Amino acid sequence: MLKKIAICPGCQTKISCEGEIGQNVTIKCPNCGRSGPIIFNSEFKELDFYSLNEPFAYAKILKDVDSLEKTYKVIEPFLSNEEQKILNYIWETLLKSFKIRIDEIDSKGVEDYLTEQVENVINDYEININNISKKKILYYIKRESLGYSKIDPLMRDPHIEDISCDGPNTPIFLYHRKYGSVRSNVEFQDEEELSFFVIRLAQKCGKHISIAEPMLDATVPDGSRIQMTLSDEITTRGSTFTIRKFRADPITPPDLIALNTLSSEILAYFWLAVENRVNALIAGGTASGKTTILNALSLFIPKDAKIVSIEETREINLPHPNWIPGVARSGFGEVVADKMVGEIDMYDLMKAALRQRPEYIIVGEIRGQEAYVLFQAMATGHATYSTVHADSAKSLIHRLEGKPIDIPRIMLQALEIISIHITTQVNGKRVRRCKQIIEIIDIDPTTKEILTNEVFHWDPVEDKFIYTGKSFVIEKIRASRNISKEKITDEIRRRAEILEWMTKNNVRTFKEVAKAISRYNENPEEFMKKIRNQKEISKDKIIEVLEKKPEQDLNLIQKNNQNEKPIELSATVYENSQDKLNGFDELITLNNTEKLQINNDVKNVKEVNNKSIKNLKNIVDVKKENKR
Numbered sequence: 001m002l003k004k005i006a007i008c009p010g011c012q013t014k015i016s017c018e019g020e021i022g023q024n025v026t027i028k029c030p031n032c033g034r035s036g037p038i039i040f041n042s043e044f045k046e047l048d049f050y051s052l053n054e055p056f057a058y059a060k061i062l063k064d065v066d067s068l069e070k071t072y073k074v075i076e077p078f079l080s081n082e083e084q085k086i087l088n089y090i091w092e093t094l095l096k097s098f099k100i101r102i103d104e105i106d107s108k109g110v111e112d113y114l115t116e117q118v119e120n121v122i123n124d125y126e127i128n129i130n131n132i133s134k135k136k137i138l139y140y141i142k143r144e145s146l147g148y149s150k151i152d153p154l155m156r157d158p159h160i161e162d163i164s165c166d167g168p169n170t171p172i173f174l175y176h177r178k179y180g181s182v183r184s185n186v187e188f189q190d191e192e193e194l195s196f197f198v199i200r201l202a203q204k205c206g207k208h209i210s211i212a213e214p215m216l217d218a219t220v221p222d223g224s225r226i227q228m229t230l231s232d233e234i235t236t237r238g239s240t241f242t243i244r245k246f247r248a249d250p251i252t253p254p255d256l257i258a259l260n261t262l263s264s265e266i267l268a269y270f271w272l273a274v275e276n277r278v279n280a281l282i283a284g285g286t287a288s289g290k291t292t293i294l295n296a297l298s299l300f301i302p303k304d305a306k307i308v309s310i311e312e313t314r315e316i317n318l319p320h321p322n323w324i325p326g327v328a329r330s331g332f333g334e335v336v337a338d339k340m341v342g343e344i345d346m347y348d349l350m351k352a353a354l355r356q357r358p359e360y361i362i363v364g365e366i367r368g369q370e371a372y373v374l375f376q377a378m379a380t381g382h383a384t385y386s387t388v389h390a391d392s393a394k395s396l397i398h399r400l401e402g403k404p405i406d407i408p409r410i411m412l413q414a415l416e417i418i419s420i421h422i423t424t425q426v427n428g429k430r431v432r433r434c435k436q437i438i439e440i441i442d443i444d445p446t447t448k449e450i451l452t453n454e455v456f457h458w459d460p461v462e463d464k465f466i467y468t469g470k471s472f473v474i475e476k477i478r479a480s481r482n483i484s485k486e487k488i489t490d491e492i493r494r495r496a497e498i499l500e501w502m503t504k505n506n507v508r509t510f511k512e513v514a515k516a517i518s519r520y521n522e523n524p525e526e527f528m529k530k531i532r533n534q535k536e537i538s539k540d541k542i543i544e545v546l547e548k549k550p551e552q553d554l555n556l557i558q559k560n561n562q563n564e565k566p567i568e569l570s571a572t573v574y575e576n577s578q579d580k581l582n583g584f585d586e587l588i589t590l591n592n593t594e595k596l597q598i599n600n601d602v603k604n605v606k607e608v609n610n611k612s613i614k615n616l617k618n619i620v621d622v623k624k625e626n627k628r
Contacts, residue, residue, distance in 0.1 A: 073185045303514065436454060
């Protein structure tokens, strides 16, 4: 027996019904009395059903039994011919009667204003309409004026990552977080309708698109990125648009652990690195989660630090109070010196950022000449983080050294960590994984080759992250802080334990995570004591833990086993390691270089010729001589 949820086209009431495959079942709405047939089609299997804008819009995911193709079906209120005529009349009347622009009204009061105007039209023109029809009409008016027209239900779905329209008379394709790439039942009937929508969407973004300039990159008011083309000037099928949706609730480090994108040990490593202002680049292919990782790692920046972010379209979202978010601006008018008048690009923003005395600089993505200024900032002591398209450390270095970025090799030693990310398949599902964490040790003074060290790598067979047992960055931090190996190892263990605790207890919003990190930085011993004594308690109590000051007594937590040992890194993480390392116990020093390896012009820690080993021991002295 199959179960279905039917939506009454009259009053939008949800009705549960059951039937066998191929059976037609007649159901009656308990609310309005309307009846109709429900067909239990054998060709499709219902995978999911959930609300998008209850009680008006719902999503249903169907799977074709034969072709296995998935379809995303948007269910919206059905309008009769009479209701459609009334909707058109009210809409035309409203357009003529509006005395102010809707976008000039406060966002909280605009819906009330629109409802009031619709009520006035109905009363003034004595339109005979029942309450249910009035609600449906009001839904469509709000969808058209305040929302995103046909794609409004799609924009409301938090499970959708990408929305792609390839032209008129073509279904809109979506990327669903759970079901992957699916086609929808939403489409634009002709080019006129689609072109009108694209122009309106550009205006909603505060931009202009025309036949003279038929291509546009912009940011939607909700923060999503959009790329659109107009007419068939450059896309032969007609107008197109692609929206990469912005998460109102950004992914945080506990989310990355839960998704197994990174391990708690890798994030603890990054936490220590970011806190100590170690420079890093996040590299990977398209849609590999580079910006998501960058945003999550930015939460490890101390709360009082001054941050400047630079992006072409706004994506970074931070809770830090001392943060200047910079966004590039397109120009207008004529082109002067290969640049449009009034244009502010990322290179201009990067130069301006250096004058703002930031402690941390975050760049959305480096593609051109702004990378040179970014590496200059690294060399002058600014902690910088950015993303770049590359699938390996070798290809990244070739890209940085080639046109149009063109970074001199000697400047690459300012970069200390490279994190490589990929999109892959695990158990038939599309997932994102951190492929490698690589450290740039230095430049060989004789051969000018780049010395690198792999700290972590992902094992695709076991779907686990393996620590190689050596980290030059951690050793550098240990030396700068003048602390023992045991203390730095214990510090990483504790941070991994905190991240595991946040994951287990669903402390995952970016404000909660930032608060927990801040509490730990303020008083590490007291914070660790609290979370170790804590048993399974409610989310409200956990938030209370984060908001309490360290000196306050924590009566809400049962005190049990205060001498509990810190969490140890899982043995499975190191099953390929010779010593079954427990954490970062065996930290290598800069002089311990028996295992360096050369791979063309990029060397990895495993083997190197004796000449390079001798030269590497004198790197620090060479650097000092160069500075003199």
